[in-house]
Amino acid sequence: MITHQFFEKYNGKDTYLYLLSDKIDVIVCTLGATILSVRVPDRFGNKTDVVLGMTNPDDIVNKGDYMGAVIGRCANRIADGRFTLNDVIYQLAQNNGASHLHGGENGFDKKVFNASVDGNSLILETTSLDGDEGYPGTLKMGVKYTVHGSTLAIEYFGESDKDTVFNPTNHLYFNLNGEEDGNILDNVLQINADSYLEVDQNLIPTVKSPVANTPFDFTQAKPIGQNIDDNDMQLRLAGGYDHNFCLEDNLAATVYSVKSGICMDVFTDCCGMQLYSGNFLKGQEGKSVYNKRSGFCLETQFYPNAINRDDCLKPILKAGDKYHSSTQYVFTLL
Numbered sequence: 001m002i003t004h005q006f007f008e009k010y011n012g013k014d015t016y017l018y019l020l021s022d023k024i025d026v027i028v029c030t031l032g033a034t035i036l037s038v039r040v041p042d043r044f045g046n047k048t049d050v051v052l053g054m055t056n057p058d059d060i061v062n063k064g065d066y067m068g069a070v071i072g073r074c075a076n077r078i079a080d081g082r083f084t085l086n087d088v089i090y091q092l093a094q095n096n097g098a099s100h101l102h103g104g105e106n107g108f109d110k111k112v113f114n115a116s117v118d119g120n121s122l123i124l125e126t127t128s129l130d131g132d133e134g135y136p137g138t139l140k141m142g143v144k145y146t147v148h149g150s151t152l153a154i155e156y157f158g159e160s161d162k163d164t165v166f167n168p169t170n171h172l173y174f175n176l177n178g179e180e181d182g183n184i185l186d187n188v189l190q191i192n193a194d195s196y197l198e199v200d201q202n203l204i205p206t207v208k209s210p211v212a213n214t215p216f217d218f219t220q221a222k223p224i225g226q227n228i229d230d231n232d233m234q235l236r237l238a239g240g241y242d243h244n245f246c247l248e249d250n251l252a253a254t255v256y257s258v259k260s261g262i263c264m265d266v267f268t269d270c271c272g273m274q275l276y277s278g279n280f281l282k283g284q285e286g287k288s289v290y291n292k293r294s295g296f297c298l299e300t301q302f303y304p305n306a307i308n309r310d311d312c313l314k315p316i317l318k319a320g321d322k323y324h325s326s327t328q329y330v331f332t333l334l
């Protein structure tokens with residue numbers, strides 16, 4: 001079932017909250033197509049909110065470190081904010097040192113989306129004009145959230161009138177103990193990836209490396225905190241995990257919390273997933289106060305900076321082609 005109510009004005013525009021309810025309850029704001037809350041049955045017969053979130057439009061946009069927002073046009077970093085497409089060099093906004101991060105200064109996370117409902121799906125759409133943040137082509141994009149039983153499915157759509165770069169994701173921060181718990185280090189994580197991308201000091205991916213015998217080996221389930229403080233150059237560069245895993249399977253990852261009994265499977269048709277251990281969180285006040293490592297992200301996407309790499313799929317959307325990708329979060333009890 002889907003209901004909605006007026007939320008607040010942002011930049012003179014009305015924003016709305018949508019509640020998608022089945023066995024789980026998901027609250028989505030039309031600002032940034034942001035997921036503010038995901039309440040899931042826990043082992044005590046209650047519902048636990050497993051995602052971090054802000055409570056007002058200003059904080060959603062300015063303080064929330066992209067919590068729950070849709071990211072784009074291109075998720076993660078593009079080195080020097082630059083790429084070449086059809087022999088033209090495009091210079092994008094450099095909003096993270098020299099890099100372009102998460103779509104730039106005014107990415108999808110800051111747009112007010114138009115909403116419509118189709119059965120148990122919420123469709124949020126926006127148009128990014130030719131030249132927006134430096135990207136070519138007028139891009140019509142949409143995200144569809146569907147709650148069915150204990151599954152939250154996220155689908156992305158896009159179509160552009162010129163060849164462009166399109167690589168959307170969602171930036172949910174999870175803590176399966178509950179969002180107010182403050183610490184994700186005991187969340188147990190398994191990732192179906194035998195390799196990951198090392199990064200440089202700007203967190204731009206470099207070589208693809210095997211995870212075996214490194215702290216990045218999540219092929220067998222282990223607590224996120226088990227190796228996070230190991231004396232490892234890659235962990236030091238990022239202050240924890242902030243790396244892309246090269247996925248082998250549609251079942252990308254499984255996470256569970258012994259405290260709440262909540263288990264989450266992540267399915268996706270994307271080839272990459274960024275594990276980010278909330279290293280930059282620093283006491284933001286939202287539903288709770290969020291410090292370093294109080295949430296983790298599993299951002300399904302193309303490899304970061306893939307537009308400038310030749311060893312992977314590039315996030316190029318050709319003029320007139322239709323983009324579609326999907327990621328599902330499936331909740332069960334241990």
Ligand code: GLA
Nearest residue numbers: 065066203242274276280297
């Ligand atoms: C992504 C990046 C991180 C950081 C967060 C937002 O996950 O990989 O480095 O920028 O977003 O704070």
